[in-house]
Amino acid sequence: MNWEWLQRNEQQILAWTLEHVWLAAVPTILGLLLALPVGAIAHRYRWSYGTLITLAGLLYTIPSLALFVVLPGLMGTRILDPVNVVVALTLYTLALLVRVVADALDAVPPLVVASATAMGYKPLRSLVTVQLPLAIPVIGAGLRVAAVSNVSLVSVAVLLGIPQLGQLFITGFQLDFFTPIIAGIVLCLLLAAIFDTIILLTVRLSTPWTRAVPGR
């Protein structure tokens, strides 16, 4: 492991890392924001559940590289444009989370929803203030999967020439040099772990009732 090389290229690696963070975090958040309403619709209007979930499933089936390549043609952007990556990964996150959100809302005890309605909550308010909070733990689990996947998928985009940690892999391959490859893997793992922990902590903090220990 060549530490000197790492030190020399510190700036570049840092730049790539920041780019990687941005490219992975934005789609995750965007995907979540889009999945919430779509998942809520699939949950609420049962007839749409099948179609929406099938579409999401289909979207999720498409391998990332394929999507990265096809999107520029559809969106009219250049292949090299990072927007492709953001859009593609947002679509993936959306596809993954729609089902999670719908199922998480399904898993909220129907009696709780019924009480809320009986107390006079209108559907939208009930959804946002009662059902979604209760669905947070499960959605959080799905979000962690999505975030970690996205970190890995962003590195694939290096094949299209987009600068991020994936560059370390290509560099290593071209230079026949292990150091950048290992560094890249470690940094990706680190990023994935950080994202995972942030989401985990956010879920914990926003669901104090799951931490309450029943008095014995």
Next chain:
Amino acid sequence: MSGAWTWLTDAANWSGPGGVWTRLLQHLWYTLLSVAIAVVIALPLGALIGHTGRFTGLVSGVANALRALPSLGLLILLALWGLHTLKGDLALLAPAIVVLVILAIPPILSSTYAGIANVDPAARDAARGMGMTGTQVLLKVELPVAMPLVMSGLRSAFLQVVATATIAAVVALGGFGRYVIDGLAQQNYSMMVAGAFLVALLAVLGDRILAVIGHFVVSPGLTGRAAKGRRPAAPTADLVAARTIGMSGGG
């Protein structure tokens, strides 16, 4: 776009060592081999952990850790190692298969575990009480009831591998990914998109076929279709979480 269509309809592109059929077979070969090996490793492991209830932490720990690994990085790392250590074709193929297997394990492991762990405890108790040995309970009751989740894990694994096998083209392997990589190098956009399209098609068709197989393998009493006119009961929170964790990124 139309360029891709032209490329695809050009018969020349379908034959020969660089042709679509050859690449298809290569891609399928990598995929099926890796998934098969992953099943041999992860299914019994997940089943045993679910059945005995021991080392359950291992499942989520391993699944999460493996999923966090960047597939491209791992591929290149092992490929480079392979080039230095192994000879001939195997130099690149073996590392690639290893990576594909590693990436296919998490979905199969967590889905199998979740499927077995969520078997109705009353059914398990009744099975033991009727005189089934531990193995019989596992094989005759737990695994069949866990089938829906096991199948979903298999499908996730299949998708994961098809997607990553595409990337394997970077390390000079065959398969549909070659069209994308070569197309990128040659600035042949049509070939790139055609390759992308073929991969997507393979993934979608393969998933559909697995779904149909699942239909025959899973007992109708389990799918909730048999339930009296009701829609299937809302899944419990941990089941949803398990299903999600069993899924993986598109590659």
Next chain:
Amino acid sequence: MISFESVSKVYPDGTHAVEDLSLEIPTGRITVFVGPSGCGKTTSVRMINRMIEPTHGTVAIDGQDISTVDAATLRRGIGYVIQSAGLFPHRTVLDNVATVPVLQGRSRRQARAAAAELLDRVGLDRTLSGRYPAQLSGGQQQRVGVARALAADPPVMLMDEPFSAVDPVVRAQLQDEFIRLQGELGKTIVFVTHDIDEAVKLGDLIAVFAVGGRLAQYAEPAGVLSRPADDFVADFVGRDRGYRALSFVAGDLPVRPEQTLVLGERVPPGAGAAAEGISVDHGRWALVVDTGHRPRGWLDCTTVPVDHRVTVEDLVLGGSLAGPGGSLRIALDAALSSPSGRGVAVDDAGTVVGTITAGEVLSAIEQARRSDASGLTAGRTLDKQPAVR
């Protein structure tokens, strides 16, 4: 015969689930283990098929210490019915029932044929045999559970709160059919319940367990009701035990003849005149029967004019019926629940034999008490509940 010899179950954290249990469960009878939650009744029963192993003591079946027998083999010879049935969701009803015979090596076809007959036996329609458990109601699932336990014709059956998860109407049906089935099969049954009424209704012998795994009393139901061994048992049996104990008393019911009106007849003047010697109601209520002389209800003669044709809508329904050979409890209930204060007694065909008042039943009780010191007959309750229309 199943015997417990000084059996204890102590868990690693110190909980005493079963405390030095010794009793003998007779062959061919229903023995009920009853008690509140945490009393060790389920734990004790599960030691019979070795789902739980005792910490001390021996459990033996027909003299053989069961710890010397291979557990799986042992269990295949014992029927096991649990509260939520535990049916295999991935198998059809028929295949569920055929499970143990197939495990024992019978051919699938034979096992399925035998299973179909068993479905008849437990009162299930054969059309259900191809369905999956998810498609059945709770009561149906429970019956499948029983059929499955009977499939290998085991001499011993363990039943852990099998009827608790269904609603009371279904539960009563299941209990009645269970009694009928046992009459046909004569198996050694150990039945667990927390419901003293169920225990009294079904059991030939009752073992009352107290919290902490202690056996408080082991006796025939009549004995438990009339002579509880200690405060705990007295308390557990509840305040109604005197009334419940009446279920075990047969008596000569002094039935009086009753004038009846037939449905569709006209109300004659002076109808509802009280039967001779009875001054209650001053002639207000008349018993209305159908053409087969079966009771349909009571007519309040003050609400209809003379010569009015009696229709079903005029009647006040209700009042249970006292059948032949029934207990004084049933007779008393018939009298108390009748709008006229006169309980209707019917014969086996359901036709009216006469009526009886509450006072007369109480006299009969006193008589029974005087003629026999304990005044109680051993065995199952005498109550058969004829349908009230």
